[in-house]
Amino acid sequence: SDALEIGGQVFYSRLFxxxxxxxxLSAMQSAISAAETNLVTVALRRMDAPFPAKDKQGNKKENQSLLSYIPEAVYPTKEIRQxxxxxxxxxGARTAKEAVLAAELSREIMETNFVKLEIHPDPTHLMxxxxxxxxxxxALVxxxxxxxxYVHADPVLCKRLEEVGVAAVMPLGAPIGSNLGLSSREFLEIIIENSAVPVIIDAGIGSPSDAALAMEIGADxxxxxxxxxxxxxPVAMAAAFKxxxxxxxxARRAGIASKGVLGEATSPLTDFLS
Amino acid sequence: SDALEIGGQVFYSRLFxxxxxxxxLSAMQSAISAAETNLVTVALRRMDAPFPAKDKQGNKKENQSLLSYIPEAVYPTKEIRQxxxxxxxxxGARTAKEAVLAAELSREIMETNFVKLEIHPDPTHLMxxxxxxxxxxxALVxxxxxxxxYVHADPVLCKRLEEVGVAAVMPLGAPIGSNLGLSSREFLEIIIENSAVPVIIDAGIGSPSDAALAMEIGADxxxxxxxxxxxxxPVAMAAAFKxxxxxxxxARRAGIASKGVLGEATSPLTDFLS
Amino acid sequence: SDALEIGGQVFYSRLFxxxxxxxxLSAMQSAISAAETNLVTVALRRMDAPFPAKDKQGNKKENQSLLSYIPEAVYPTKEIRQxxxxxxxxxGARTAKEAVLAAELSREIMETNFVKLEIHPDPTHLMxxxxxxxxxxxALVxxxxxxxxYVHADPVLCKRLEEVGVAAVMPLGAPIGSNLGLSSREFLEIIIENSAVPVIIDAGIGSPSDAALAMEIGADxxxxxxxxxxxxxPVAMAAAFKxxxxxxxxARRAGIASKGVLGEATSPLTDFLS
Amino acid sequence: SDALEIGGQVFYSRLFxxxxxxxxLSAMQSAISAAETNLVTVALRRMDAPFPAKDKQGNKKENQSLLSYIPEAVYPTKEIRQxxxxxxxxxGARTAKEAVLAAELSREIMETNFVKLEIHPDPTHLMxxxxxxxxxxxALVxxxxxxxxYVHADPVLCKRLEEVGVAAVMPLGAPIGSNLGLSSREFLEIIIENSAVPVIIDAGIGSPSDAALAMEIGADxxxxxxxxxxxxxPVAMAAAFKxxxxxxxxARRAGIASKGVLGEATSPLTDFLS
Structure with missing residues (x-):
């Protein structure tokens, strides 16, 4: 009854x-299982084909390897795929053009029209x-x-993406790989308040408490x-995140009490011995 | 296998x-049940006895009411007590003397030698x-x-309490009732690092993410x-805290990764299209 | 010797x-004076001309009022202008087109080719x-x-703006008018680390300690x-910010010591009485 | 007119x-000068006397060295002393008894009845x-x-110290030497709100922005x-702290505006081009 719908697909777990x-590979598969997730992201991996295809002139074909040789490693098992x-x-895409190409290859190979759009020209912080x-x-819509x-926690950009028809927005919580949690919290709250599409917080979440906080402020x-x-x-950690x-x-649905230094007395009994 | 032992008693839940x-009363009972807790704190409530006991000279007995008329409301149900x-x-105690008296009354009435020692002379913040x-x-030991x-997150005080024989220390996370979370985090970490008795974080925790963080930094x-x-x-919130x-x-046991702005690239695939 | 240069102009004060x-108006003028600033931002104000200019057909001219009737109020005094x-x-601009028009009007009226570019379609948060x-x-370059x-604290966007030739970038510290300080701190640090043009932190700074922190992390x-x-x-507050x-x-130039819970003993004298 | 009085002594600078x-030594003297401080803390240093005094039986006298040989290094110059x-x-004191002894020695040698009381049994964090x-x-009063x-940021303890007659309280901002700033901020605010004696924040302040914040929240x-x-x-840093x-x-005296995400529009001009 609290399932999440994105692009016509229903997700019972809100942990991606x-x-x-x-x-x-085995650690990944066990973690996916322990997380009880319904969605995993996967990337294409470039491998040289053992016998590279050549054109009529005998030159090695561009991108041939990509289309033909997707390593098994990036696929979860059949059991998982069910x-x-x-x-x-x-x-890996640094421009819109590269991203569109990558998305089209993915659609062909993985037989899904879902795509997580990531474009990060900066190799250091992958922003x-x-x-x-x-x-x-x-273009992809x-x-x-x-x-x-995948975007910066930029409320205006999220709104514009929504206007061109994205199915969800994935703003970052903190620099990728930093484990810093919700560095961009104030901006995420504005995005969540205004978004008409699901908001999935991506990047920076370092521990289960960060994930719980993301959900408490209203992330989908x-x-x-x-x-x-x-x-x-990793397997125990996957369960912890679940x-x-x-x-x-x-907690979000149960109504979190507000914060403030001057609490009421915790107990009606404070005059007990007076 | 990960149970907590305090004063010879084993607790399977780490949520008090x-x-x-x-x-x-019914909300309290349902919340206790949903939390799957093994420990709840209760306070004595002073009530005037309808027919106050008198001594031989016909004077009203001091504290008679306290000993005889404990309201049912402060007791969880029999099912819960199992x-x-x-x-x-x-x-409500403001001095050591008052606290010792309250502890002795509690032991007699509630038939337990456990006591949460709270002494807070300040009626505003209950520090x-x-x-x-x-x-x-x-004295109580x-x-x-x-x-x-229940103490301030004071590492030296916690150590001295341990030296006089307390079974656990209960430092505050933030001002009581404030829901601010772990305001005293740096000090809690020092207490946890040095304590030979269990550390239970009390006061200030406002949402499940705060509770998860408390456990991640090593609270018992x-x-x-x-x-x-x-x-x-409250019932849904109790489950959320559980x-x-x-x-x-x-997560604490699974080994939380360290924080830092300059993460590695999230993926080995970043050179995918180059 | 520590002056800041932007677009060929030298600024001795780093407080704008x-x-x-x-x-x-008088409070504004006194605050500008107390701040000892070298740069203030001003906005055009639309006023209806008392006798709107008309074209040959007797229709009211578009934007006539803007060009002709700039209120004195938005200009600091002559003394200040020296x-x-x-x-x-x-x-007020919501699109690139509106912003370019506003910039051109400003250049004509205020006789400066400097412009703070602000485009915020969102009337609530002015992001x-x-x-x-x-x-x-x-276009303006x-x-x-x-x-x-004026931009979100988005490292990639700042770099792209630099590449098209802006003279400085003005990332926001926190939502405008929020006084929350450096909510976007981690991202500002990445921007500062990578920028080849001056970085001016704009929006969200609520108190002098926030401004000091902005400078300590390397803002220009x-x-x-x-x-x-x-x-x-406001006048005392302007001096406080100065x-x-x-x-x-x-402090930035003096080399700030690093943070960490386990300090050395503060004093070589800790064994004084042993 | 905004001078601070402690124990009958007037301090024009609020930076100790x-x-x-x-x-x-020269760096210390230059930093004291650049800080324009009116108060510096100094510790006794134990040195062996070159010719230790002996008693009649020829045994080396206890504490002789302390009383007689205070190194010049701990004294600022005569100019500074004016x-x-x-x-x-x-x-270095670990108990009340040791602290009282140290205070008495200091009074005799340094000819002042002021004393900063520090008792820290823990050699790691000096809490x-x-x-x-x-x-x-x-006892010292x-x-x-x-x-x-010097105390933990414990509001009840500060009040009790005030009741026994201390001239000021010096709660810690963060673990000593950590440069973490105001880790104990919420508790400091309660102390400041309730204190009848000056509150001096000691320990943990790592940069000028931390010091500014301490003053903004009302530290004396x-x-x-x-x-x-x-x-x-250090000399430039001393000036920065000043x-x-x-x-x-x-800023504290000028009335700091409150915080909140939903600011008013920054400008009355947002409808400029509509």
Missing amino acids: LGTGKYGQ TVHLLPNTS PDPVETLLAAE NKGFIVLP AVLISTAIATAAD WAVRAGRL | LGTGKYGQ TVHLLPNTS PDPVETLLAAE NKGFIVLP AVLISTAIATAAD WAVRAGRL | LGTGKYGQ TVHLLPNTS PDPVETLLAAE NKGFIVLP AVLISTAIATAAD WAVRAGRL | LGTGKYGQ TVHLLPNTS PDPVETLLAAE NKGFIVLP AVLISTAIATAAD WAVRAGRL
Whole structure:
């Protein structure tokens, strides 16, 4: 009854997982299972084909490898695919043009029209480019994609993306991989207040308490990657995030009391011995 | 296997509940049940006896009412008592002497030698008195009590309380009733690092994310009162805290990754299209 | 020797002032004087001309009023103009087109090619539009303006603005008028680290300590409006900001020590009595 | 007109300096001068006398060295002493008894009845002991000292110290030497609200913005040690703190505007182009 709908797809879990940083495939699969997630992001990986295709002149074909040889590693198992939706991302794209190409390849290979749009020209902090993201979002919506753009926590940009037809917005909580939590909290609150599409907080969430807070301020879902993949025990951490997201969501719906230094006395009994 | 032991008693839940602020008895009972807690704090309530006992000279007996007429309201139901341990508090005491008296009355009436020691001379913020608390703690330990003192997040005081034999320390997270969370975080971390007895964070926790954070930094348990009792839906909020405490505890054990602005690239695939 | 240069103009003070929120003209003038600022922002105000100009057909001329009737109130006094540079802003513009028009009117009327580019379609939070801002910035640079854009604390956008030739970037510290300080601190630090043009923190700074912090993390200047104009005593507050900006700038240059809970003993004398 | 009075002594500067962490005597003297402070704390240093005094049996006298051989290094120059008041501290004392002894030695040697009472049994974090501090404070007040105790930011303890007659309280902002600023802010605000004696924030202040904030929330003065002494340029940093303290104090008196995300529009001109 509290399910989340994005692009016509229903998600019972509000915890989404990234898959790019696991050391081992088995750890990733176990973490996905423990998280009880319904959505994982996956990236295409470029590999050289063992026998590269060549054109008539004998030259190696551009991008041939990409289309033909997707490593098994980026796919969760068949068991996982029965309950988990794949969300291809455009990680690595630096321009709208590259992102649109990546999205089209993903759609063909992964057989889904969902795409997490990521465009980050900066190799250090992997911050998203607002202008290219808006351009690519509009193009992809027009090509029939269900677009979920990764963006700075910029309320105006989120609104403009909504206007061009994205299915959800994915503002960052903090610099990617930083585990700093909700550095952009005040801006996220404005985005959530104004958004007509689901708001999924992506990047920066470092621990379950951050995820719970994201849900408490009204996020519709969170996407966790580094914080689970680089934990000492990723499987236990995945379960911890699962509980935290439920806790935060339930608290949001239960009506969180307001803050303020001057509380009432905690007890009606303070005059007990007087 | 991850149970908490205090004074020879084993607690499977690390979420403790205060009972002083519920509007209705039934809401309190349902919240206790939803929280799956093993420990609730209760306070004595002073009532005038309808027919005050008198001594042989016909004078009204001091404190007679207290000993004889404990309102049912402060007791959870029999069903609850089978799984929930009662922790009487000395709320309302302003001096060590008053607190010792309140503890002795509680022991007699509630048939437990556990006591949450609270001494707060300040009626506005209900901040604990460090000096009277240490005095009372030592006296109560000598009288055979299992003492859990509510204190400021003062590392030296916590160590001195441990030295006089308290069973746990209960430093405050933030001003009582403020819902501000872990205002005293840096000091709590020092207390946790140095304590040989369990550390239970009491007061100020306003939402499940705060409780998860308390557990993530290494608290052994949290005590929640205002944040559940004054939520729009206290029963749902109790469940939310239950999950958040589990999430935080599990995350602590799973090894939380460190924070830092300059994360690695989130994905090995960033050179995908180059 | 520590002067700031923007667009060929030298500024000895790193405290810039907004003028839009003063209740009285005299308070504004006194505050500008007390702040010892070298730069104030001013906005055009639309007034209906008492006798609107008409064209040959007798129709009222579009924008006639704007060109002809600029209220004296928005101009500081002649004395102020000898040491204070005026920075017209495009406040009220909702698109690149409107902003370019406003900039051109300002240049004609105020006789300066400096412009603070503000485009905020959202009337509630006055958040800047990243896409329109980049478009307008490029257009204005091409028209010979010295462009200082007000932007979200978005590192990629700041870099792109730099690439189209802006003279400085003006990222926001927190939602405008909120007095929350440096909500976007982590992102400001990344912007400062990477910027080849001066970084002026605009919006959200609520008190002198916020301004000092902005300078300590490496901002080149700060722009203060609400926090001075709405203080109980704006003139004293202007002086307070003047000192705080100097303090923060000097501290930045003096090398701030790093943070960390485990300090060394404060004194070599701790074994004094042993 | 805004001078601070403590124990009958008037202080024109609200910036107090610690002297224990300078690498060089000359740097300390220049920093004191640049800070324009009226009060510095100094500690006794134990040195072996070159020719230790012996008693009649030829045994080395206990504490002889302390009484007779105070190194010049701990004294500021004569020039400084004309405007700067010395505040001996009891650094190194672990009990009330040791602190009282140290205070008495300081009074004899330094010819002042002011004493900064510091009792920290914990050698790692140098946190103050609340119980011993209260005991020593009462004893020292009774011996005619002007007592300024260094304490945890504990509102009840500060009130009790005030009741035994201390001249000011010196709660910590954050763990000593941590440069974390005002970690204990919410508690400091309660102390300031309730205190009848001056409140001087001691320990943890890491940069001028922290000092400005301390003054903005209503502290009467701040004591800075590590943050100046360990700066790359201590003299410039001392000047930076001087300005920041003035800025914060002036802002407090000028009436700081309140915080809140939903500011009014910054300008009355937002409908400029409509």
